[in-house]
Amino acid sequence: MIWQTLYDNLPFLMHGTWVALQLLAALLALGLVLGLTLALGQVYGPWPARLGGWAFERVFRGVPAVVLLLLFYYGVTDFVALSSFLAAVLALGLRSAAYQSQIFRGAIQSVPAGQMQAARAIGMGRWQAIRTIVLPQAARHAIGPWTNEFSSELKATSLAYVIGVVELTRQAKYIVSNTQGNILIVFGVVALIYFIVNRLGNAVLYRVEARLAVPGFERRSP
Amino acid sequence: MTKSDEEVLRVEDLHKRYGDHAVLRGVSLTLTRGEAKVVMGSSGTGKSTLLRCINHLSPPDAGRVLLEGQPLTPATLNAMRRHIAFVFQDFNLFTHLKVIDNVRLGQRRILKRSKAAATERAMQELERVGLADRAHYYPAQLSGGQQQRASIARALAMDPKVILFDEPTSALDPELTGEVVTVMKQLASEGMTMLVVSHEVGFARTAADEIVFMDGGTIVEQGPPSTLFANPAHERTRAFLKVITHQESA
Structure with missing residues (x-):
């Protein structure tokens, strides 16, 4: 019975969710630090920083996420030993840095x-x-678009499946393989888990946005 | 109007060009302690640029600025700017901070005053400009006149040796201009050293020790308001004064 199977496999799904969350946290953190650095360089830096930021952003926004994952896992591991998890953090994190740099650049410039x-x-x-004047105001402009980035990247963690990171989507694939079928129900449950995590994450970010909102920086409707 | 002979600010032969356009072509002036000078002239004659060059918000191409005999240089700039307050045409209050935090910020971060001391001083200055009851409002919740008075309080709390006013009433509706001019008059009468770019004839007549008339990036004429308004020597001054005093009476 599929419900029994799902129940028995729940620990695996939970573990897969946990791996996905770790991957998400790591790639967003990398993207935040690097993206903010690139944005500051693009707005305030000398021309090499502006040019470097621009080139980085073009490359990492212009290549599909799956191709980046494959490049980092199979390409880079020829030279440096990388676990599939670390390769996924780098590929998706650098890509997120490119997107986040544009969020922060726009926020700083506004x-x-x-x-x-x-x-x-x-x-x-x-x-x-x-630090004291520009960034606190830029953060208020950035939080809305950053919430979108959070959602995109949560969903992008499922792509790490292709290089063998045992995250939520891959766990689901294992369950499907082991139980010969039930694709619709298993992936339906997985979709629900992504949906719930996304909603919870957005709820937290909306609260942050509401806390940061002051007159003159009113919260945009969610 | 409690003017002394002690020199606070000396501007020597400032030059500034933007591209092909020479905006300042050798401007020199001095301010003694307690003196209020008003700079007038048609738009595009370099008045605002002069103020921005004085505190190096736009670094001058040539010339020197001395504060109490000390030249402003890139190395001394941040340390000296705290003594030269700047009041902007469009206020530029820090929008994410409450009024009181706007007035406290420089005291805390630059002058390193304790929170209690900064708060006390901020409230004094807000009281002085009539905004004590708006201390916990955000700038967006204030009228333009209130925002400008708050920005004057922010300037005053730094104990500046001189305040530069860059068209402080130009962004305000006529009915809000009065409350800002009143505060500025009060400061002038209390002996604040100030250099004011403004077309407020009322302020210039009653509060200024001297009027500086600029045209084409140079000072064409200066003198006490009584003389300058009654007997302008220069043709450009006459033409300009005719226009603005006409506007005032209209």
Whole structure:
């Protein structure tokens, strides 16, 4: 009976979900740190930083995620030993950095130039003004688009399946193989799990957005 | 109007060009302690650029700025800017911070005052500009006139040696201009050293020690308001004053 099978395999599905969440957290963190660095370089940096950021963004936004995964796993592992999990973090994380850099670049640029001038005029250094004035305002502009990025990347973790990361989608495939069929129900349950995680994540991010909202930075309707 | 002979700000032969256009072509002036100077002139004559060059928000191409005898250089810039407050045409309050935090921020981060001291001082300055009851509002919740008064409070809390006002009322409706001008007049009468780019004839007449008239990137004429308004020597000054005093009476 398929329900019994699903029940018996629930620990595997949960473990797969846990791996997917770890992959998501790692790739978003890499994307956040690198994306913010690239964005700051593109807005405030000298021309090599702008050019480098631009080239990086073009490459990683222009190549399909599955191709990146294959390149990092099969291509790079010829030179450096990488687990499939680490290869997935790098491939998807660098790709996310490219997307996040554009979210942050736009958010930073939407802070009016007068804010920086006012900060410099009271004697702040450039970096101090960026940290205390520009970034807190940019964060409020970025949180909405960043919520979209979270959703996209959660779903993109399922692609790590192709290089053998045993995440949620691959666990589902194992269950299907072991039980000869039941594709619709097994993947239906998996879809539901992705859906729930996505909703929960969005709910948390909307709360963050609401907390950051101040008059002048009203929350956009979710 | 409690002017002394002690020199606070000296501007020597400032030049600035944007591309092919020479905006400042050798501007020199001095401000003594307690002096209020108003810079007038038609738009595009370099008034705002002059103010921006003084605190190096736009670095001048040539010339020097000295504050109490010390030249502004790239190395001393951040340390010296705290003494030269700047009030912007469009206020530029930090939009993500409450009014009180706008007035506290520079005190805390730049002057390293304690939170209690910064709060006390911020409330004093907000009281002075009539905004104590708006301390916990965000800038977006204030009218333009209130925002500009808050930005003046932010400037004052830094204990500046001089305040530069860049057309502080130009972005305001006529009925909001008055409340800002009142605050500025009060500052001038209390002996604040200020350099004001403005077309507020009322302020210039009653609060300024001297009017500086600029045209084409240079100072064409300067003198006390009584003289300059009554007997402008230069043809450009006459033409300009005719237009703006006419607007005022209209």
